[in-house]
Each structure stands twice: as C-alpha cells, then as structure tokens.
Amino acid sequence: MQIPTTDGLADAFAACPDHGERHPGVLMYPDAFGIRPAIRDMATELAGHGYYVLVPNFFYREGPTPVIDLPGHIGEADRSALVAGLMPLIKDLTPERVLRDADAYLGFLTSRPEVAAGPVAVTGYCIGGLLATRTAAAHPGQVAALAAFHAPVAADGPESLLRLTADVHFGHAATDITPEALGELNRSLDAAGVDYTSEIYPGTVHGFTMSDTDAFDPAGLRLHWDRLLPLLTGALAKS
Secondary structure (H helix, E strand, C coil): CCEEECEEEEEEECCCCCCCCEEEEEEEEEECCCHHHHHHHHHHHHCCCEEEEEEEEEEEEECCCCCCCCCCCCCHHHHHHHHHHHHHHHHCCCCHHHHHHHHHHHHHHCCCCCCCCCCEEEEEEHHHHHHHHHHHCCCCCCCEEEEEECCCCCCHHHHHHCCCCEEEEEEEEEEEECHHHHHHHHHHHHHCCCCCCEEEECCCCCCCCCEECCCCHHHHHHHHHHHHHHHHHHHHCCC
C-alpha cells in the first residue's frame, strides 16, 4: 500500500480479517529493521483476532522497504553493522517528522473502508515503540490503546507521558531497563494518571519479540500476546 504524506509516499503493509465487516484499526510500527516476513507474520496474526493492522515503512524517505539488505536471520554478528547503517536514518527521523507522518498514517488508517469508526490502537517494537508513544501522546482523542515492546518509551522525558490518555502496556526487555529505572518510569505514569501496565519480561534481551533474530524469546513473545490482546479488546470496546 502507499500512504500519502507531506514528504512523499510511504509504502506500507496491511492485514485484515477476510470477512466483510468493519474492524477496529491498529497502527503497528515495526522495529528499525522494518517490514519483512517476521513483521508481516505478526501483523497477520494480530489481524486474525479481528483488527485491521497497518504497518508503515517509517524510513520511506530513503526509499521503499527494505531500505537496507537484511539476512534471512539477523544474528548478533550482523546486528551491530546493521544498526550502524540505520543510525543516520534514525537520527533523520526527527520528532517533527514523526508527528507529521503519524497524522498521515492515522488519517489513512481511519479512511479505509474496512476500518470501523471510532478510536484506534497503536503498537510498536524497539524504535517503533517510541514512535507509537509519540503518536499516542499527540492524538489523545483518537488513540485509545498504546503498546510498546523493548522500546525506549521514556526517551522524550517524563513530561511527554503527561499527554497520554490511552490505556497503556509497556513490555520491557530485562537487558533494557533496571528495576530502579522501571520504578521511576512507572511513577511518572502514575503521576500522569495513565491506566497502564509496565513490566520487565523475565529473562529477555532487546528485540525478544522478533522471530528472525538471535534475540527472539518464545516465552517473551507469548507474554507479549497475552498482554497486547486484552489491552486492545478492553480499550477499543470501551471506546
């Protein structure tokens, strides 16, 4: 699919149930490695639970996905070089660009004939989780649920969390955050009055949901689904 934005066309992947009724919309931001079979599989699995899932290539300014050559399996030996190649693209993705793009992504998602009227959900992985958090904070009346996994959700500072009105789940990798930092983050969420869960997934490393990487943890992915699906059901149903 092609999403018109102020800076060009963003290519995207979409998945939805094959029956004809309209479905709640979910904007899914991938990790920095982008749209690939593992991400398409996750979007398709989520769509099987009754959602229209839109996955944008947020590096579209560099060209269509994949913007870098990826091996079929991303091992630890590959990761450092791949991330180094992606860092200039990540730095170019300024908060201003992220919010302009989010407007376009949400506008496209909610205009689809397969998507039900009403609020939507936003999910994200790694850097995509930060983009999801920024999107939810910038669209408090439109985003009813936010989920982010092994993501730097507090990168914009605690004041950014004050704008969140969505129901929230943050699933952290054990290697990404200390219990002390988790407590600080959760106190910020408490102070913001956010309805949230925020926890460390035991024994996990950064990227644990991604089945095509050495970081993959099957138990962590199952816990991700156990947290994500009730969040979406509860938030979108009550909205």
